[in-house]
Amino acid sequence: MHTFQELKQINDINSFIEEHELAFLFISREGCSVCHSLLPQVQQLLTDYPQITAVHIRAELVEEVASRFSIFTVPVLLLFVNGKEYIREARIVHLDLLEAKIKRIYKNVVGTD
Template sequence: MTTFQELTSIEDVRDFYLQQSASFIYISSPGCGVCASLFPQIEPIIANHPEFRSGHVDLSTVPEIVGEFSVFTAPSLLFFVQGKELHRESRIVPIEPFTRKVEQLSRLVASMN
């Protein structure tokens, strides 16, 4: 299973997505039931795509992420390719469409290499 790197400062977050060719960030909030139930469904999908380096941000630890990325709800799922945000999902994330989107982004990353 892919290990999600814990990002504990806004500088960690910036370094994480800017230094990778492709990355995925899962933003959650403590006490968020949707966050807790969605993560185990998302984790294996991301694990099948090692081209995406995966990170996790807790909103209570890194509150600056709200302003930096205009995150207004949790969970928020962000994909970056070459330092640019290409896709975002928030709150209720249907798994089948999410899986198709990850496949599409994966093909895009592969075509860039």
Template sequence: MLPQVEEALTEFPQIQARQADTSRIPELAGMLSIFTAPVLILFADGKETQRDARFVHMEEFKERVGKMYKGYYDEPDN
């Protein structure tokens, strides 16, 4: 799924993607309440803003990320 996520995020250059294997870092699974894989979690200002797990529909994911991104980065100048 990582290649699909990276491809989807090319339209949003301010978003940085990171990957973690919770089987190698089980503490992370507990800390983020991850019970299945894959899980895509989007954070903004240190807070979780979006979570998609197990069956991720990339077009829906991309659409929601785009709405968040537009509101966050494309604010009109005052």
């Protein structure tokens, strides 16, 4: 299973996005049952995409994350390619559709499935 490092400062999050060609953010809140059930499923899904570097952000610990990424609900899943947002999924996430989007982008960026 793909483990996600936890980032706790907005500067670290901004640096993470800049430093990784494929940067994935999983943003959640404590007490969100959807977040807690979805996280291990997304971690498992990303094992097939080793070039994607992923982090977990707890919105209650990094309050600036809501305004920085225009977040109004959780969970929010964001994929950045070379610093630009390509995927945004929020609240109800359909894993099969998410994977199809990731696969298409991954193939274009990395050149493999």
